[in-house]
Amino acid sequence: EKGGFPHFMLKEIFEQVYSIRDTIRGRVNLEASEIFLGGISEMLPKLLQADRIIIVGCGTSWHAGLVGEYLLEELAGIPVEVEYASEFRYRNPIIREKDIVLAISQSGETADTLAAVRLAKEKGATVLGICNVVGSGIARETDAGVYTHAGPEIGVASTKAFTAQIAVLTMLALSIGHKKGLLSDEKYRNYIQELYHLPNKINEILKKDEEIQQLTLLLKDCPNAIYLGRGCQYPVALEGALKLKEISYIHAEGYPAAEMKHGPIALIDEKMPVFVIATRDTYYEKIVSNIKEVESRKGNVIALINPGDEIVKDIAQQTIEIPDTLESLSPLLTVIPLQLISYHIAVLRGCNVDMPRNLAKSVTVE
Numbered sequence: 488e489k490g491g492f493p494h495f496m497l498k499e500i501f502e503q504v505y506s507i508r509d510t511i512r513g514r515v516n517l518e519a520s521e522i523f524l525g526g527i528s529e530m531l532p533k534l535l536q537a538d539r540i541i542i543v544g545c546g547t548s549w550h551a552g553l554v555g556e557y558l559l560e561e562l563a564g565i566p567v568e569v570e571y572a573s574e575f576r577y578r579n580p581i582i583r584e585k586d587i588v589l590a591i592s593q594s595g596e597t598a599d600t601l602a603a604v605r606l607a608k609e610k611g612a613t614v615l616g617i618c619n620v621v622g623s624g625i626a627r628e629t630d631a632g633v634y635t636h637a638g639p640e641i642g643v644a645s646t647k648a649f650t651a652q653i654a655v656l657t658m659l660a661l662s663i664g665h666k667k668g669l670l671s672d673e674k675y676r677n678y679i680q681e682l683y684h685l686p687n688k689i690n691e692i693l694k695k696d697e698e699i700q701q702l703t704l705l706l707k708d709c710p711n712a713i714y715l716g717r718g719c720q721y722p723v724a725l726e727g728a729l730k731l732k733e734i735s736y737i738h739a740e741g742y743p744a745a746e747m748k749h750g751p752i753a754l755i756d757e758k759m760p761v762f763v764i765a766t767r768d769t770y771y772e773k774i775v776s777n778i779k780e781v782e783s784r785k786g787n788v789i790a791l792i793n794p795g796d797e798i799v800k801d802i803a804q805q806t807i808e809i810p811d812t813l814e815s816l817s818p819l820l821t822v823i824p825l826q827l828i829s830y831h832i833a834v835l836r837g838c839n840v841d842m843p844r845n846l847a848k849s850v851t852v853e
Protein backbone atom coordinates (compact mmCIF):
# COMPACT_ATOMS: atom_id res chain seq x y z
CA GLU A 488 0.00 0.00 0.00
CA LYS A 489 2.96 2.30 0.53
CA GLY A 490 4.23 1.35 -2.93
CA GLY A 491 7.66 0.34 -1.64
CA PHE A 492 8.18 3.55 0.34
CA PRO A 493 8.79 3.34 4.11
CA HIS A 494 6.11 5.94 4.85
CA PHE A 495 3.01 7.35 3.20
CA MET A 496 4.48 10.82 3.49
CA LEU A 497 7.49 9.96 1.34
CA LYS A 498 5.27 8.15 -1.15
CA GLU A 499 3.03 11.20 -1.35
CA ILE A 500 5.96 13.58 -1.80
CA PHE A 501 7.16 11.46 -4.72
CA GLU A 502 3.63 11.20 -6.13
CA GLN A 503 3.58 14.93 -6.79
CA VAL A 504 4.88 14.33 -10.30
CA TYR A 505 1.60 12.53 -11.02
CA SER A 506 -0.82 14.37 -8.75
CA ILE A 507 -0.08 17.69 -10.43
CA ARG A 508 -0.36 16.05 -13.83
CA ASP A 509 -3.72 14.56 -12.81
CA THR A 510 -4.93 17.88 -11.46
CA ILE A 511 -4.21 19.74 -14.70
CA ARG A 512 -5.17 16.88 -17.02
CA GLY A 513 -8.32 17.60 -19.03
CA ARG A 514 -8.21 21.19 -17.80
CA VAL A 515 -5.09 22.53 -19.45
CA ASN A 516 -5.12 22.12 -23.21
CA LEU A 517 -1.61 22.55 -24.49
CA GLU A 518 -2.41 22.59 -28.22
CA ALA A 519 -5.24 25.08 -27.95
CA SER A 520 -3.48 27.05 -25.18
CA GLU A 521 -6.64 27.02 -23.14
CA ILE A 522 -7.68 26.28 -19.56
CA PHE A 523 -11.13 24.95 -18.79
CA LEU A 524 -12.32 24.42 -15.22
CA GLY A 525 -15.61 22.60 -15.70
CA GLY A 526 -16.66 22.74 -12.05
CA ILE A 527 -16.83 26.52 -11.99
CA SER A 528 -17.50 27.38 -15.64
CA GLU A 529 -20.95 28.69 -14.76
CA MET A 530 -19.43 30.95 -12.14
CA LEU A 531 -17.01 32.57 -14.57
CA PRO A 532 -19.13 35.70 -15.17
CA LYS A 533 -19.22 36.26 -11.41
CA LEU A 534 -15.49 35.68 -11.08
CA LEU A 535 -14.77 38.09 -13.90
CA GLN A 536 -16.74 40.77 -12.12
CA ALA A 537 -15.68 39.97 -8.59
CA ASP A 538 -14.61 42.93 -6.46
CA ARG A 539 -12.77 40.67 -4.08
CA ILE A 540 -12.08 37.04 -3.28
CA ILE A 541 -11.89 35.99 0.35
CA ILE A 542 -10.01 32.73 0.72
CA VAL A 543 -10.63 30.67 3.87
CA GLY A 544 -8.82 27.58 5.08
CA CYS A 545 -6.73 26.12 7.90
CA GLY A 546 -3.13 24.94 8.21
CA THR A 547 -1.52 23.96 4.95
CA SER A 548 -4.66 24.84 2.99
CA TRP A 549 -4.41 28.35 4.41
CA HIS A 550 -0.83 28.50 3.13
CA ALA A 551 -2.05 27.46 -0.32
CA GLY A 552 -4.54 30.33 0.00
CA LEU A 553 -1.67 32.77 0.60
CA VAL A 554 0.02 31.57 -2.58
CA GLY A 555 -3.39 31.98 -4.24
CA GLU A 556 -3.56 35.59 -3.07
CA TYR A 557 -0.32 36.33 -4.83
CA LEU A 558 -1.43 34.48 -8.00
CA LEU A 559 -4.91 35.99 -8.22
CA GLU A 560 -3.72 39.53 -7.60
CA GLU A 561 -0.72 39.25 -9.91
CA LEU A 562 -2.31 37.37 -12.81
CA ALA A 563 -6.05 37.98 -12.49
CA GLY A 564 -6.08 41.46 -10.98
CA ILE A 565 -8.57 40.57 -8.24
CA PRO A 566 -7.99 41.85 -4.68
CA VAL A 567 -7.72 38.88 -2.33
CA GLU A 568 -7.89 38.43 1.41
CA VAL A 569 -6.84 35.19 3.04
CA GLU A 570 -8.30 34.30 6.40
CA TYR A 571 -8.01 31.49 8.87
CA ALA A 572 -11.44 29.89 8.69
CA SER A 573 -11.56 29.85 12.47
CA GLU A 574 -11.11 33.63 12.66
CA PHE A 575 -13.44 34.42 9.79
CA ARG A 576 -16.32 32.41 11.19
CA TYR A 577 -16.30 33.94 14.66
CA ARG A 578 -16.06 37.53 13.49
CA ASN A 579 -18.82 39.36 11.77
CA PRO A 580 -17.02 39.55 8.42
CA ILE A 581 -18.14 42.17 5.94
CA ILE A 582 -19.21 40.50 2.75
CA ARG A 583 -20.40 42.58 -0.18
CA GLU A 584 -22.47 41.59 -3.15
CA LYS A 585 -19.59 41.11 -5.54
CA ASP A 586 -17.35 39.24 -3.09
CA ILE A 587 -16.60 35.59 -3.63
CA VAL A 588 -15.61 33.31 -0.78
CA LEU A 589 -13.28 30.47 -1.74
CA ALA A 590 -12.80 27.63 0.75
CA ILE A 591 -9.73 25.42 0.43
CA SER A 592 -9.63 22.04 2.15
CA GLN A 593 -7.99 18.72 1.40
CA SER A 594 -10.42 16.66 3.46
CA GLY A 595 -13.43 18.86 2.82
CA GLU A 596 -14.44 18.10 6.42
CA THR A 597 -12.47 20.60 8.51
CA ALA A 598 -15.03 21.92 11.00
CA ASP A 599 -13.92 25.55 10.98
CA THR A 600 -13.73 25.73 7.19
CA LEU A 601 -17.17 24.15 6.83
CA ALA A 602 -18.58 26.64 9.35
CA ALA A 603 -16.96 29.50 7.39
CA VAL A 604 -18.65 28.23 4.22
CA ARG A 605 -22.02 28.17 5.97
CA LEU A 606 -21.55 31.67 7.36
CA ALA A 607 -20.53 33.07 3.96
CA LYS A 608 -23.63 31.50 2.39
CA GLU A 609 -25.86 32.95 5.08
CA LYS A 610 -24.40 36.35 4.28
CA GLY A 611 -25.29 35.91 0.64
CA ALA A 612 -21.83 35.35 -0.81
CA THR A 613 -21.08 33.13 -3.77
CA VAL A 614 -19.07 30.33 -2.22
CA LEU A 615 -16.60 28.20 -4.15
CA GLY A 616 -14.47 25.29 -2.98
CA ILE A 617 -11.18 23.63 -3.76
CA CYS A 618 -11.34 20.17 -2.17
CA ASN A 619 -9.57 16.89 -2.63
CA VAL A 620 -12.10 14.47 -1.18
CA VAL A 621 -14.98 13.98 -3.58
CA GLY A 622 -18.43 14.39 -2.06
CA SER A 623 -17.03 15.78 1.22
CA GLY A 624 -19.02 18.26 3.32
CA ILE A 625 -17.37 21.39 1.92
CA ALA A 626 -17.61 20.08 -1.65
CA ARG A 627 -21.34 19.50 -1.13
CA GLU A 628 -22.12 22.79 0.57
CA THR A 629 -20.29 25.17 -1.75
CA ASP A 630 -22.09 26.61 -4.81
CA ALA A 631 -19.45 25.24 -7.15
CA GLY A 632 -15.85 24.13 -7.03
CA VAL A 633 -12.81 22.51 -8.51
CA TYR A 634 -11.47 19.22 -7.23
CA THR A 635 -7.77 18.67 -6.78
CA HIS A 636 -7.07 15.26 -8.25
CA ALA A 637 -4.28 14.48 -5.81
CA GLY A 638 -5.65 11.05 -4.87
CA PRO A 639 -5.99 9.90 -1.26
CA GLU A 640 -3.57 11.62 1.10
CA ILE A 641 -2.89 9.37 4.09
CA GLY A 642 0.08 11.05 5.80
CA VAL A 643 -1.10 13.58 8.37
CA ALA A 644 1.38 16.10 6.97
CA SER A 645 -0.17 17.47 3.82
CA THR A 646 2.14 17.41 0.80
CA LYS A 647 0.60 16.47 -2.53
CA ALA A 648 -2.71 18.11 -1.62
CA PHE A 649 -0.88 21.42 -1.11
CA THR A 650 0.74 21.41 -4.54
CA ALA A 651 -2.51 20.28 -6.17
CA GLN A 652 -4.34 23.19 -4.48
CA ILE A 653 -1.74 25.59 -5.84
CA ALA A 654 -2.06 24.02 -9.30
CA VAL A 655 -5.82 24.71 -9.22
CA LEU A 656 -5.31 28.27 -8.00
CA THR A 657 -2.77 28.81 -10.78
CA MET A 658 -5.19 27.58 -13.45
CA LEU A 659 -7.93 29.76 -11.97
CA ALA A 660 -5.76 32.88 -11.90
CA LEU A 661 -4.43 32.30 -15.42
CA SER A 662 -7.81 31.71 -16.99
CA ILE A 663 -9.39 34.76 -15.32
CA GLY A 664 -6.35 36.93 -16.17
CA HIS A 665 -6.52 35.88 -19.81
CA LYS A 666 -10.28 36.37 -20.08
CA LYS A 667 -9.95 39.82 -18.55
CA GLY A 668 -7.27 40.70 -21.09
CA LEU A 669 -4.62 41.14 -18.43
CA LEU A 670 -2.51 38.35 -19.89
CA SER A 671 -1.66 38.50 -23.57
CA ASP A 672 -2.16 35.35 -25.66
CA GLU A 673 1.58 34.92 -25.73
CA LYS A 674 2.05 35.20 -21.98
CA TYR A 675 -0.89 32.89 -21.40
CA ARG A 676 0.58 30.30 -23.76
CA ASN A 677 3.92 30.60 -22.05
CA TYR A 678 2.42 30.00 -18.59
CA ILE A 679 0.37 27.07 -19.85
CA GLN A 680 3.39 25.40 -21.40
CA GLU A 681 5.49 25.92 -18.31
CA LEU A 682 2.74 24.61 -16.02
CA TYR A 683 2.30 21.58 -18.23
CA HIS A 684 5.98 20.69 -18.03
CA LEU A 685 6.38 21.45 -14.34
CA PRO A 686 5.97 17.81 -13.22
CA ASN A 687 9.21 16.99 -15.07
CA LYS A 688 10.98 19.64 -13.04
CA ILE A 689 9.52 18.20 -9.83
CA ASN A 690 10.99 14.91 -10.92
CA GLU A 691 14.41 16.55 -11.26
CA ILE A 692 14.16 17.81 -7.68
CA LEU A 693 13.10 14.39 -6.40
CA LYS A 694 16.28 12.92 -7.90
CA LYS A 695 18.20 14.99 -5.36
CA ASP A 696 16.54 13.18 -2.47
CA GLU A 697 19.76 11.52 -1.34
CA GLU A 698 21.70 14.77 -1.43
CA ILE A 699 18.94 16.39 0.64
CA GLN A 700 18.93 13.49 3.10
CA GLN A 701 22.71 13.92 3.58
CA LEU A 702 22.23 17.56 4.36
CA THR A 703 19.72 16.79 7.10
CA LEU A 704 22.28 14.73 9.06
CA LEU A 705 23.74 18.00 10.27
CA LEU A 706 20.39 19.46 11.18
CA LYS A 707 18.57 16.76 13.05
CA ASP A 708 19.54 17.92 16.52
CA CYS A 709 18.73 21.59 16.17
CA PRO A 710 16.06 22.78 18.63
CA ASN A 711 14.86 25.62 16.38
CA ALA A 712 14.77 26.59 12.73
CA ILE A 713 13.81 29.62 10.68
CA TYR A 714 12.39 29.71 7.15
CA LEU A 715 12.56 32.84 5.04
CA GLY A 716 11.01 33.82 1.73
CA ARG A 717 9.63 36.90 0.01
CA GLY A 718 6.66 37.41 -2.30
CA CYS A 719 5.06 34.12 -3.28
CA GLN A 720 7.88 32.30 -1.48
CA TYR A 721 6.82 33.70 1.87
CA PRO A 722 3.88 31.25 2.19
CA VAL A 723 6.28 28.49 1.12
CA ALA A 724 8.49 29.47 4.05
CA LEU A 725 5.47 29.20 6.36
CA GLU A 726 4.66 25.80 4.91
CA GLY A 727 8.25 24.58 5.31
CA ALA A 728 8.16 25.59 8.98
CA LEU A 729 4.80 23.93 9.59
CA LYS A 730 6.00 20.69 7.98
CA LEU A 731 9.07 20.63 10.22
CA LYS A 732 7.22 21.34 13.47
CA GLU A 733 4.37 18.95 12.93
CA ILE A 734 6.40 15.84 12.16
CA SER A 735 9.80 16.40 13.81
CA TYR A 736 8.64 18.47 16.82
CA ILE A 737 11.39 21.00 16.17
CA HIS A 738 10.26 24.54 16.84
CA ALA A 739 10.25 26.36 13.50
CA GLU A 740 9.09 29.76 12.32
CA GLY A 741 8.44 31.05 8.84
CA TYR A 742 8.94 34.76 8.17
CA PRO A 743 8.89 37.19 5.28
CA ALA A 744 12.65 37.73 4.99
CA ALA A 745 12.42 41.50 5.41
CA GLU A 746 10.73 41.08 8.80
CA MET A 747 13.91 39.56 10.24
CA LYS A 748 15.30 42.92 11.24
CA HIS A 749 12.14 43.71 13.21
CA GLY A 750 12.81 41.09 15.85
CA PRO A 751 13.58 37.51 14.81
CA ILE A 752 17.18 38.33 13.88
CA ALA A 753 17.88 38.40 17.62
CA LEU A 754 17.45 34.62 17.56
CA ILE A 755 20.30 34.02 15.13
CA ASP A 756 23.45 32.33 16.36
CA GLU A 757 25.70 29.54 15.10
CA LYS A 758 23.17 26.92 16.18
CA MET A 759 20.29 28.33 14.14
CA PRO A 760 19.55 26.77 10.73
CA VAL A 761 17.96 29.34 8.43
CA PHE A 762 16.31 28.00 5.29
CA VAL A 763 16.14 30.74 2.67
CA ILE A 764 14.26 30.54 -0.60
CA ALA A 765 16.60 32.52 -2.82
CA THR A 766 15.45 31.77 -6.35
CA ARG A 767 16.30 34.37 -9.00
CA ASP A 768 13.12 36.43 -9.02
CA THR A 769 11.95 40.01 -8.43
CA TYR A 770 13.24 39.83 -4.87
CA TYR A 771 16.57 38.21 -5.58
CA GLU A 772 18.84 41.09 -4.66
CA LYS A 773 16.90 41.78 -1.49
CA ILE A 774 17.07 38.17 -0.42
CA VAL A 775 20.82 38.10 -1.03
CA SER A 776 21.21 40.95 1.47
CA ASN A 777 18.97 39.07 3.91
CA ILE A 778 21.29 36.06 3.62
CA LYS A 779 24.28 38.30 4.33
CA GLU A 780 22.53 39.64 7.43
CA VAL A 781 22.05 36.12 8.74
CA GLU A 782 25.54 34.98 7.80
CA SER A 783 27.18 37.92 9.54
CA ARG A 784 25.46 36.77 12.74
CA LYS A 785 26.86 33.28 12.19
CA GLY A 786 23.53 31.68 11.27
CA ASN A 787 23.66 28.48 9.25
CA VAL A 788 22.05 29.34 5.90
CA ILE A 789 20.64 26.59 3.71
CA ALA A 790 19.49 28.28 0.52
CA LEU A 791 17.27 27.09 -2.31
CA ILE A 792 18.77 28.56 -5.48
CA ASN A 793 18.47 28.41 -9.23
CA PRO A 794 21.21 26.61 -11.18
CA GLY A 795 24.48 28.46 -11.52
CA ASP A 796 23.90 30.98 -8.75
CA GLU A 797 27.49 31.49 -7.66
CA ILE A 798 26.62 34.56 -5.59
CA VAL A 799 24.46 32.69 -3.08
CA LYS A 800 26.67 29.59 -3.27
CA ASP A 801 29.52 31.76 -2.04
CA ILE A 802 27.72 33.13 0.99
CA ALA A 803 25.39 30.30 2.09
CA GLN A 804 26.72 27.25 3.93
CA GLN A 805 24.62 24.85 1.89
CA THR A 806 22.58 25.19 -1.28
CA ILE A 807 19.99 23.09 -3.08
CA GLU A 808 19.38 23.76 -6.76
CA ILE A 809 15.84 24.16 -8.07
CA PRO A 810 15.17 24.22 -11.84
CA ASP A 811 14.33 27.61 -13.35
CA THR A 812 10.66 28.39 -13.93
CA LEU A 813 8.33 31.38 -14.13
CA GLU A 814 8.25 33.28 -10.84
CA SER A 815 4.54 32.73 -10.19
CA LEU A 816 4.88 28.97 -10.66
CA SER A 817 7.96 28.49 -8.53
CA PRO A 818 6.20 27.70 -5.20
CA LEU A 819 5.26 24.38 -6.81
CA LEU A 820 8.96 23.59 -6.99
CA THR A 821 10.48 25.25 -3.93
CA VAL A 822 8.18 23.47 -1.48
CA ILE A 823 9.39 20.01 -2.59
CA PRO A 824 12.88 20.10 -1.00
CA LEU A 825 11.37 21.60 2.16
CA GLN A 826 8.96 18.66 2.40
CA LEU A 827 11.87 16.23 1.94
CA ILE A 828 13.98 18.03 4.55
CA SER A 829 11.21 17.75 7.18
CA TYR A 830 10.62 14.14 6.31
CA HIS A 831 14.26 13.11 6.66
CA ILE A 832 14.81 15.08 9.86
CA ALA A 833 11.72 13.48 11.41
CA VAL A 834 12.87 9.99 10.41
CA LEU A 835 16.35 10.63 11.84
CA ARG A 836 14.75 11.72 15.10
CA GLY A 837 12.73 8.52 15.24
CA CYS A 838 9.37 10.28 14.97
CA ASN A 839 6.16 8.70 13.77
CA VAL A 840 6.14 10.55 10.47
CA ASP A 841 2.74 9.50 9.16
CA MET A 842 0.92 9.93 12.46
CA PRO A 843 2.56 12.69 14.48
CA ARG A 844 1.55 13.06 18.10
CA ASN A 845 -1.54 15.10 18.99
CA LEU A 846 -2.66 15.45 15.37
CA ALA A 847 -5.45 14.01 13.25
CA LYS A 848 -5.67 13.92 9.48
CA SER A 849 -8.92 15.74 9.46
CA VAL A 850 -9.77 18.19 12.19
CA THR A 851 -13.49 17.89 12.73
CA VAL A 852 -13.43 19.42 16.21
CA GLU A 853 -13.82 23.16 16.68
Ligand code: M6R
Nearest residue numbers: 546547548592593594597644645
Ligand atom coordinates in the same frame (compact mmCIF):
# COMPACT_ATOMS: atom_id res chain seq x y z
O1 M6R B 1 -8.33 18.97 5.23
P1 M6R B 1 -7.90 20.41 5.34
O2 M6R B 1 -7.10 20.85 4.17
O3 M6R B 1 -9.06 21.33 5.57
O4 M6R B 1 -6.98 20.46 6.60
C1 M6R B 1 -6.48 21.66 7.10
C2 M6R B 1 -5.38 21.44 8.12
O5 M6R B 1 -5.87 20.73 9.21
C3 M6R B 1 -4.18 20.68 7.52
O6 M6R B 1 -3.68 21.31 6.38
C4 M6R B 1 -3.06 20.54 8.56
O7 M6R B 1 -2.50 21.79 8.84
C5 M6R B 1 -2.01 19.56 8.05
N1 M6R B 1 -1.71 18.58 9.04
C6 M6R B 1 -0.74 20.23 7.63
O8 M6R B 1 0.20 19.34 7.17
